[in-house]
Amino acid sequence: RHGDKWIIGMSQCNLGEPWRVQMNADILKAARAHPELEVVFKDAQNDTLAQAAQIGEFVNAEVDLLIVSPKEAAPLTPPVAEAFRRGIPVVVLDRRVLGGDYTQFIGADNRRIGRAAGEWIARRLAALPRMKAGGRARLVELKGLMTSTPGQDRDAGFREAIKGAPVDIVFEADMKWLEPEARKEMESALAVNEQIDLVYAHNDPGAHGAYLAAKAAGREGDILFVGIDGLPQEGQAYVRQRLLAASFEYPTGGKEAVASALRILNGESVPKEVALESRVFTPDNVARGGDSL
Amino acid sequence: MPEPLLRFARVGKSFGGVRALDDVSFDVLAGEVHVLAGENGAGKSTLIKILAGVHPGFDGEMTLQGKPLRPASPDDARRSGISVIHQELSLVDSMSVSDNIHLGRESRRLGGWWLDRPAQVARSAELCRQLNLELSEADMARPVEAFSLSVKNRIEIAKALAFEARVIVMDEPTSALDRPEVDKLFTLVAALRARGCAVIYITHKMEEIARVADRITVLRDGKWVGTAPAGECPERRLIQWMVGRDLSEQFPPPGEGRAGGTAAPALETRGLGVRDPDPSRRNAVGGVSLRVAPGEILGIAGLQGSGAAELFQGLFGSRGACCTGEVTLGGVPFHPKNPRDSIGRGLAHLTADRKATGLVLGMSVGANVSLASLPGVSPMGLLRRGIERSRARHWAGALGIRLASIEQPVGTLSGGNQQKVVLAKWLCTGPRVLLLEDPTRGVDVGAKREIYSLMRAWTGQGMAILLISSELPELLGLSDRILVLHRGSVSAEFTRAEATQEKVLAAAMGSQ
Amino acid sequence: MKAAFQIPWVRALLALALVFAIGCLCNAHGAFFHWSTHRDMLRQVSVYGILACGMTLVVVSGGIDLAVGSVLGLSAVIFSTATLHHGLPAFLAVALTLGAGAAAGLASGTLVSRLRVQPFIATLALMVFARGLAKALSGGQKISRVIQQPDGSFSYVDLPTVFARLDARVLGGNVAAVSLVFLACVLVSWVVLSRLRYGRYLYATGGNEDAARLSGVPVVRAKLLAYGLCGVFAAVAGICQAAQEEQGDPEAGTGYELTAIAIVVIGGTSLAGGRGGVGLTLIGAITIGYLEKILSINAVPEASRLMLTGAIIVAAVLLQRRKP
């Protein structure tokens, strides 16, 4: 303990994404409520090795607890384990490290969310008049960066869920999590497809970009848009504005991490794994805070 | 007739549609100095570049000692024993003197990969000594950009002599050399000739032709005109061959409109000094007082390092405000600040190195001509291409610039024609005082005469000219008065009547 | 015939023709032949094209500007904050943003011209700095219609009409408004380069700075103009981007500088300076636009898309390179 304060080191792998900015904001907000906590943030600019060095720096600075949201599992396992062995409790957020040398893992399951989205979509499409008449739904998938695990999981879970449903993916492209890219790809999808029933984007900005493309083509009324992440000012707001048919929350875990940190620092024991619950927001339920999956 | 060392047979070369060289045949003998002469754009450099392996694709053939010669690259040509001093300097500014001298033929150890620097430095120092180029071993490691054009020129010569060659080509090697340096080079040429080398020498200076030539070949419009022993080829006939007609007196007589000493001088300096940008070094110019009247040509003589070039740079503001002392321009006090300001006050400065500081090679002839007078062709900032083109056409006609079109990039003109474009650029500004540094560098005899008479015509209209020239006859023939600089200050002043080559040279070397 | 290939824009059109021909062959069941495809291509490439216009000025003057992408992001944030958070009228917000862009450009310009820093490193520093400033101003979050109140709740503001105007289609729905902005930028840079005295100053400075200075060309001012205008164009691009995304993203424009430079170079303007023009840049932009569009409508997978892009750029450049 440093004086009357606990110092928490937070190693964020990248601040170029709104979701991760939100995670830091959540942590900060939760920690503000506890004057005995001080959080020091570092970000690794999307560089695995920089993050490994950063964890080392926190260890050298003898922080009381470490929160790590790692960029990669394998390369960050040794520095996390080293910190843990040196007696610093480590809360791993969002992405896993290998082995068991950490105090707690908090995270949601992208595959599960992808599956939930697929199931919801299959149900929602079945309600379309055309489908009731025995037709097949035409679907566009705008993927996140497919070399990243969240992109791969949100795709795999989704495909598991729609297997067997009368749904064809008529256009798919990698929009690299970026809204302008999503809009560009959606324009192409619209150009080559007369009929599109639904767009599934791996994040809300992607869904919003697709919506804007459809709006420019005057076809936004014919298409449903579904995104993932459900940040209050982004996905939830789009759902409120009825731009998106649904947004699936991918919780940041920031609040939960601070809560766990407090318990660990106060000597309480915590479970090794915390699976975060996620919610779905639709125009019907968004006002009351969504429904959990 | 001995067996020729080198033979050109029906050599020709086209660039796109332009036939730069057509059906040229002549022989070069071992142990002779063979002068290649001709007007600007006659094709001399192109012929040399073919010999040097720069243009591997050409028509006709060449033989060296009876064996066919078809150099595929400069390296190939050099292996055949051909060494060339190109017209445009081929030095790498950022590299050291010794690296430049050995470029492409480094001293090698360990199977040819490893550099042997000490050997290179020693050998470079030796070569420079032969050329009376006083460079220390420390200088050998300095980049060539630290040296003046004249030193660079001699480094280039040293580079060509750095290996044993059977044919040595010099394409206007003396265009930036002063008299003693030229003498030194000629001693060297004589030694090479005695050694049995063939020297092909290109120059526009009649004086030099008379001094070194054993035989002379003349090209005109890319075609062979004739080859003759120097003795059978007096200047008059040579000029007739080159130009295709007779030319009158070389230097036109001084005009009558010249103002006397009573009128306000066009330019006057009192105790003018030019600071060196490096404060640890001696000022290049110190305490120069001069006056030049409207309509007068004031010659400035001086050897390498005399400060003449720096004097012009200081007056023109090329290096910013670095003048001390007083300057008046047309009676009004003037503090040189920058070229832009000086141009606005009626000053123009033609620099010696047209490629580095005179022209924007990638821009068209028209754009280069109007570059220094753009405000005049762009009222309210709007460029008026019509005005620009008609001005460029006017000057191209007045100066006899040979070009295909005003829109042609200036880099595709021959050297002499490029020089005329620089002149045109400065005349376009309508200067009252013209600072000329070697204005006829690389210009052929015919065009030189045209430029000389134009200079007379301008002074007749009241323009004042300050002239630096590495060619003493030119300086003596044109100047109304001559000021001699030595180590940054005036060592003598002569009137036109008093001046002789010997006196000027003696004063330039510092002897009283 | 042979001489025609010497003309830069004929060569640039050759590269465009190659890409267009590929589009005709791989037309995605005729999608390539719909006008909407071409309209969308032009819309997508407009923001890059606007950046490339400014880049052309800088490249002609012998420099390079790596900061355009970051200045785009900064401008998007400033414009969105001004309109959405502070409710400034459109013309004021536009003026403010263009002013910020000009200031960023002049900062690079001052470093390059007066302080003689190499353009690459000067604008790289500004690129990093401007991105940081964008994040500082926006708090790292996108500036959108959704505004977080101090108590944590969210309120919504209406989207000002300027956003809708810029994201609309004009001329009977056949052209995106931002494409017209792009063409206007091309026109402005063309006037500067070909019709103004300062354009000539830019070419001379890029062609031979020493000769230009000794001929009385105000080299410093010419460079300031080039970088300053480049900054203004980047701000215009930022406004267009914000209008199209309906928000100001501090990450917007990341990596766009490379695309802008690629457009300039593929048009045939040499990075050595002193040559080229904005007409070539227009052709270059359309070439890159078609290239991306063709790969996109054919739904080429990412890995193949990258490889094809590389290969086609090489083919296009080889087709139009200057004969030695």
Next chain:
Amino acid sequence: MKAAFQIPWVRALLALALVFAIGCLCNAHGAFFHWSTHRDMLRQVSVYGILACGMTLVVVSGGIDLAVGSVLGLSAVIFSTATLHHGLPAFLAVALTLGAGAAAGLASGTLVSRLRVQPFIATLALMVFARGLAKALSGGQKISRVIQQPDGSFSYVDLPTVFARLDARVLGGNVAAVSLVFLACVLVSWVVLSRLRYGRYLYATGGNEDAARLSGVPVVRAKLLAYGLCGVFAAVAGICQAAQEEQGDPEAGTGYELTAIAIVVIGGTSLAGGRGGVGLTLIGAITIGYLEKILSINAVPEASRLMLTGAIIVAAVLLQRRKP
């Protein structure tokens, strides 16, 4: 004294001294004074530094290589696939990877030298292509110890010792092994540039290509050598990156080319070509390394960190710029 400031490496050291002084002031409660901080700095900058060594060769020859980051990624994938999936012995895998790097470099080199494509666009095309190839070879997945079987289950392979060796610390734990690799690369490039005939050819080609050609310098071969070696260095960097990450990431090295160029330029090597050297690049790498380390140990927030980086780069470059 004054003359000393004319020497390039004295000026480069000035910039380094500035950054070091900042580190001494902002020492994060003494963390800056621990040897481990300096050791880690050197380790972190090693991969960039290796790329910068190759970049120096290319820049001296008058070119630029934007493909190094992608070639790094491609090499990391090839090396990991060879060792982890195919179980190739280390030396074979290394040779294979270096060969691939050389091939990529020679491809750029051929485009630039023989086919006279502008270096920027040629290497940009190769940058895109190599990234696509890396993604194609890896199937978009990271190549790690965890291998998915055809039936969907996972198997694990042991990490070959070459990974551990390269990620180890040597000399009593005081220096990271990759830092030694970096220093070896500096040495190799120094020998090439300063001690070999071909080094002179590189300087001559970059300084004045026409003059070099007239002097019989094999300009084409010199450029091929520069780009080829640059590719090899990028492959070395890729191997080091893979060893440290214990996997081959097809996205590895994205954006590294800008850092590598920044290192070269901040050392004082001019992008105009013909000047500079790898000693300067070493100083530049350490400068950039300290800059990042200082900002990191002081936990400077992202926005401020970016702004400070921009500002300090400008200050460092101003401090060491050539007097006009």
